Amino acid sequence: MPKPTVQPRIAILGAGPIGLEAALYARALDYPVTVYESGQPAEQVNRWGHVAMFTPFGQNCTTLGLETLLRENPKREFPGDRAGVTGREWRESYLLPLAESPRLKDCLQLQTTVLTIGRTGWRKTDAADTGKPLPPFRLLVRTAQGQERFDTADVILDCTGNYPRPNWAGDAGIPAAGEIASRPQVSYWVDDVLASKKPHYAGKSIILIGGGYSAATTMVNLAALAEEQQSTWVIWLTHADRGGGPLPRVPSDPWKERDKLAAKANNLACRCDGNLEYHPQTHVEELISHGPDKGFRVAGKVLGKPMSWEVDRVIANVGYRADLTICQELRVSEPAGQFATSEPGYYILGMKSHGRKSGFLLAEGFEQIRRTFAAVSGQKTLDLYTRKAA
Template structure:
């Protein structure tokens, strides 16, 4: 029997780990990455992760690197590292290892996924299962078609930020404004020295941004920071009781303290309605009130968006992937996640292999993209998804390379 082929869309951390797993099992793996390996990680490379290296690497990956380079010094498993170091010391070495280097096609953007001889409306799943996938990609040599028995979409969500306005609709003037998306690095922070800065968002990315700007404020006391959050609270970031991740606890408490101590001007229960000007900007905020909604105008020099991300499912429109109307993620996993009530992403139960199944057989959406608009994804969850996907592909419920590989 010919070696079965797997196309993996996305050369980020989950895509690289999935490729490694597939290559270890003897599959013919091709990774199609629209840019460079780990390109999106570079955008937040200066940010220290709140989960330790042991949760952001696999036993399989560490063993593969040490087998090829026995003298390699990897970070300690309990060490907190930033994205740049994760990329430099783990993701890139995996991608350039002997096992994977010939399997990765960079600058190869997938444009569409379908079946070779069947349209989306062809219903019998057994016939779809017997028909190989046809993947169209734009490569440096032009458009190419790749065929495979399996497709794993691990293309992530970074690069598709949610809008600033109410209801997920763009604010008036948002597209014309120079809005920075993400957590500013030290160079970007220095550009904002002694300026008026607006931060929009209420997750840990927004809290990290606030903490970075607080460091700037200590050096440049004329810096003014405003923070817009949708919830009606004086403490924007939920502090998890007995948080198992100490750095996450530190991020939350520090950001809340900045508000409590008056170093940040908080605008709770608000959304951005309109952005006027070309910098400085007049930003109109809508404030929700039980009795009467009101508006407020503030003048700022910089706007930072930390509103989360949404998946781009356009490459899968010719496949029978059933998406959730609320999260834009695959429906089975979305239903599982909507049933989770924990505010701690380390306690999220992704439900196992069954939640990865779609009406489209042999197509799997893994990583942050599988969570859709849900921001509770952790890389460790992605590793579990990889293991579960290959139990389906290999038709072996007991298949778990992360357990069978000897510890490093």
């Protein structure tokens, strides 16, 4: 199909790993592109930067990205394809250089938040089937200086991730009693309990809620902390009871680091030795903070029986969800794995495309980018990732 003469203006929301890769793809195709990032490039990766990634370095990059960096500096060195890296090592060796590269630098607007998006002169309630082309997207944007302005785009790639929007620790997806008021005191993140957050957790009684890989990472690190500082006491609460520990073991898991983490965390749960308690089949019903640094009361049902605890700290690694306030004036519903939406020209890529489902991996995001640009360009077989990096 011949290239359209007027290229669509592309707005990319978020300069996380997927936003940066999407911007690179757009630049390679000569599309006019603007990337809006509310913080710094790969801001969220930096928050969990101490975590060892499941996937080796080579799986966390694209040929397009490596090619771009090598073209600029043929002597640049990267970790090996099979090297295990932490989030921070990946960010520093690959994502930040990409954001700094002349290819992307000019199109990045840092510390610039997209507040909400509509369509010029159009409302969600307007009939969509008039046959007329839809007007362009209208973005309300706020700069670091607090100034607001409107920008226009024809295609939106929403790569804003999920990490800052944690789920609730209560049952049924809703908050536990008291959790709304206690939210500022609870940590919903994968805290670096062995380094920057060590003074906050060492020697404390801690409840950890959650049974996924983030909770497993926190558990393994808390167990190491408890080994080092014997007065630390950890109580792990999970919904699941698989027998053999809370984490699923993926048969022949292609990501060995993920399987090792699951095995370690399950082992800790089953042994329950030292200063660790594990309570499966637990539903948290009450989560009350007594004030900043004054501890918590947590209550719920364990195997159907009421139980409560008084502890110093609560960590709730209970997953994340998509924030849809940006696109609430468009026909976009909560994503659950799909990247195209009911709003023509609006795509949700990356971690956010999974909505509340965990398990997003970068390889899926790179494939979403490829398919999105194949759709936008009208060239079904377009694939800029088939080339090998130099």
